[in-house]
Amino acid sequence: MSQSTPDTNIDVASVVEDVNLRRIGHYTLIIFFLGFFLLPLVTGIMTALKTNEAIARTVPFMPPLGGGFTLANLEYAFSQLSHAFINSLLMAIPATIINVLLASMAAFGLTMVKWRGQLVILILFLIGIFVPYQAVLVPLARFWNNTFPLADMLSPLFAGIPLLQSYHADLVPLIITHVAYGIPICMILFRSYYQSLPNSLVEAAKIDGASITKIYRRIILPISKPMFGVVFIYQFTQIYNEFLFSFTLVSSASSPEAPVTLIIPAIGTSTSGIDFGIRMSAAFLAALPTIILYVAFAEQFAKGLETESG
Amino acid sequence: MATHDTTEATDSTTGPSKEVVTWKTKLRYFLNSDFVRSSPYWGIPFVLMGIAVYGGIGYNLAISFTDYAGIGRPEFSNLSLEMYRTALADGSFRQAAFQNFVLLVGFTSVSLALGLFLAVLLDYGIRYKETIQTIYLLPMALSFVVTAQVWLWMYSPGNGVLNVFVTALGFGSIDWLGNPRIALAAVIFALVWQFSGYAMVVFLAGLQSLPSDQFEAAKVDGASTAKTYIRIIIPQLKQASVGAAVVLMLFALKAFDFLYAITGDYRPPNGTDILATLMVREAFQYGQWAYGAAIATMLLLLSLSVIAPYLVYQYRQGAL
Numbered sequence: 120m121s122q123s124t125p126d127t128n129i130d131v132a133s134v135v136e137d138v139n140l141r142r143i144g145h146y147t148l149i150i151f152f153l154g155f156f157l158l159p160l161v162t163g164i165m166t167a168l169k170t171n172e173a174i175a176r177t178v179p180f181m182p183p184l185g186g187g188f189t190l191a192n193l194e195y196a197f198s199q200l201s202h203a204f205i206n207s208l209l210m211a212i213p214a215t216i217i218n219v220l221l222a223s224m225a226a227f228g229l230t231m232v233k234w235r236g237q238l239v240i241l242i243l244f245l246i247g248i249f250v251p252y253q254a255v256l257v258p259l260a261r262f263w264n265n266t267f268p269l270a271d272m273l274s275p276l277f278a279g280i281p282l283l284q285s286y287h288a289d290l291v292p293l294i295i296t297h298v299a300y301g302i303p304i305c306m307i308l309f310r311s312y313y314q315s316l317p318n319s320l321v322e323a324a325k326i327d328g329a330s331i332t333k334i335y336r337r338i339i340l341p342i343s344k345p346m347f348g349v350v351f352i353y354q355f356t357q358i359y360n361e362f363l364f365s366f367t368l369v370s371s372a373s374s375p376e377a378p379v380t381l382i383i384p385a386i387g388t389s390t391s392g393i394d395f396g397i398r399m400s401a402a403f404l405a406a407l408p409t410i411i412l413y414v415a416f417a418e419q420f421a422k423g424l425e426t427e428s429g
Numbered sequence: 430m431a432t433h434d435t436t437e438a439t440d441s442t443t444g445p446s447k448e449v450v451t452w453k454t455k456l457r458y459f460l461n462s463d464f465v466r467s468s469p470y471w472g473i474p475f476v477l478m479g480i481a482v483y484g485g486i487g488y489n490l491a492i493s494f495t496d497y498a499g500i501g502r503p504e505f506s507n508l509s510l511e512m513y514r515t516a517l518a519d520g521s522f523r524q525a526a527f528q529n530f531v532l533l534v535g536f537t538s539v540s541l542a543l544g545l546f547l548a549v550l551l552d553y554g555i556r557y558k559e560t561i562q563t564i565y566l567l568p569m570a571l572s573f574v575v576t577a578q579v580w581l582w583m584y585s586p587g588n589g590v591l592n593v594f595v596t597a598l599g600f601g602s603i604d605w606l607g608n609p610r611i612a613l614a615a616v617i618f619a620l621v622w623q624f625s626g627y628a629m630v631v632f633l634a635g636l637q638s639l640p641s642d643q644f645e646a647a648k649v650d651g652a653s654t655a656k657t658y659i660r661i662i663i664p665q666l667k668q669a670s671v672g673a674a675v676v677l678m679l680f681a682l683k684a685f686d687f688l689y690a691i692t693g694d695y696r697p698p699n700g701t702d703i704l705a706t707l708m709v710r711e712a713f714q715y716g717q718w719a720y721g722a723a724i725a726t727m728l729l730l731l732s733l734s735v736i737a738p739y740l741v742y743q744y745r746q747g748a749l
Binding site: 145149155156158159162174179180221222225227229233235238240242243245252253255257258260265299302303306335359360362363366380383385398402405406409410412413418420421424425427 | 462463464466467468469470471472473474475477478479480481482483484485486488489492502547550551553555559561562563564565566567568569570571572573574575577578579580581582583585588589590593622626627630631634654675676679682683685686689690691692693704705708709712713718721722724725726728729732733735736740749
């Protein structure tokens with residue numbers, strides 16, 4: 120359309136007007152998409168704060184007015200989820216720490232040190248990112264339930280640890296599983312960072328006679344602090360939000376060791392259908408830790424995603 | 430063997446003592462080499478990952494050749510491709526595969542297009558860019574499970590937001606997820622909502638890495654902004670598009686969480702069954718382990734057929 124308009128017809132005044140109109144159009148689009156991305160979230164939060172009567176009567180995304188406001192749904196959802204929050208954190212925090220450390224080591228060994236055949240190992244790591252978890256689910260369930268029932272072995276031990284319950288032992292296989300399958304993506308995140316470092320850094324240290332361990336501990340670890348932040352936030356969000364492994368390895372949503380994500384799809388359901396006040400409260404509470412983390416570290420989060428695509 | 434003998438023969442002419450030295454120095458060199466010194470660093474994670482990923486895939490493949498079902502242990506004495514034949518002949522498998530394909534292509538292309546549009550929108554000198562980007566990307570911080578709940582409510586046939594709009598426009602209320610003909614489109618739309626921000630971030634990074642003088646030059650030549658983007662800027666985002674497309678496809682392959690969380694049951698809404706949900710249902714609900722493993726293997730092949738060309742492309746670009 121614009122191609123058919125000869126450029127010579129444009130005079131200065133129309134250009135100015137055009138630019139202003141375009142700016143208005145531009146900002147209108149931006150605001151439209153702000154609404155597009157925020158509306159479902161606002162709707163969820165507003166619904167979480169309403170009485171059942173107000174949910175049925177009012178427009179879903181309008182704030183609760185007058186007698187329509189209640190915290191009862193949030194309180195109920197929290198009482199149902201509180202132990203699950205502890206489970207989720209007990210699972211996600213250790214898994215993320217181990218994951219990030221191992222991934223950094225792997226990326227160091229495959230990037231800063233050069234040797235033949237590296238590419239084969241690297242490709243095996245890369246493919247590991249792209250394997251759908253369904254392809255290992257049956258073996259995984261068999262391994263942790265029949266071949267090597269680690270949770271059963273550990274549960275008497277966990278009963279003796281203060282503040283922990285014996286059922287927390289069931290989280291150990293989940294932690295190991297998350298670590299094992301999380302290594303490839305975290306490794307690639309670290310690798311892309313290490314590749315951007317100047318080669319002379321390691322070469323100079325080598326000439327000075329520093330060992331590989333020393334190079335890692337004295338040079339690479341301190342220098343990759345910001346990347347540790349990026350990968351930690353990325354991977355914590357992944358593990359905290361994960362559903363399929365918990366679904367496979369935890370016997371049911373009502374088990375005491377169930378993490379938050381496992382409980383959400385079952386909460387607030389009755390014979391008369393879904394109680395959306397409770398469901399939205401639970402969803403909001405479940406999302407709160409990652410939303411806080413995300414808003415506080417938006418830049419790191421975006422950086423993690425950028426590098427993910429290679 | 431023969432070559433080994435000849436090297437020994439040539440070595441022996443120079444004297445036995447020297448041969449021991451070279452062998453020892455060689456060993457010392459080897460032990461001091463970067464390969465050996467760095468091996469604990471990549472080796473430990475590699476072994477753990479290798480057992481979990483490749484061991485798991487191998488075991489899964491082995492189970493898929495058996496007729497393992499119910500309780501007990503898999504019987505490996507009589508292997509066959511029977512489960513694959515059953516799957517390919519089964520109508521519900523074919524339907525799931527087809528719907529999987531629609532989800533994969535539909536979700537990826539719409540997310541890419543919207544992501545590119547948003548990136549261009551934000552790239553073009555606006556205020557509060559960081560804040561807006563953060564909001565566009567906010568759904569990415571949610572889990573599939575939470576997104577599913579939010580959209581279950583948005584699509585609710587009674588008082589959901591979409592039906593509030595639809596009825597305000599004078600139409601009858603629509604059962605978005607209950608109607609098998611539109612349920613898959615509704616699922617794709619919700620997933621696009623969650624992940625188009627991801628495509629945007631990748632494209633935005635790509636746009637910002639381009640030198641700005643191209644843009645200036647096009648402006649001097651009198652090209653409009655839209656033309657500049659379509660003719661000059663967007664073709665240069667090939668690398669970013671390929672990377673984003675691959676990651677988006679993998680999100681689509683992992684849509685199981687979302688579909689399960691919508692119904693809270695093994696069976697997703699009618700018309701949205703995909704290979705991942707079918708596999709989990711067959712294996713973990715009905716105990717058809719071998720059949721589930723066979724479906725999982727085919728899902729893996731689908732995934733590898735996406736990733737293999739990508740890895741070759743990356744390798745050719747020298748990006749590995």
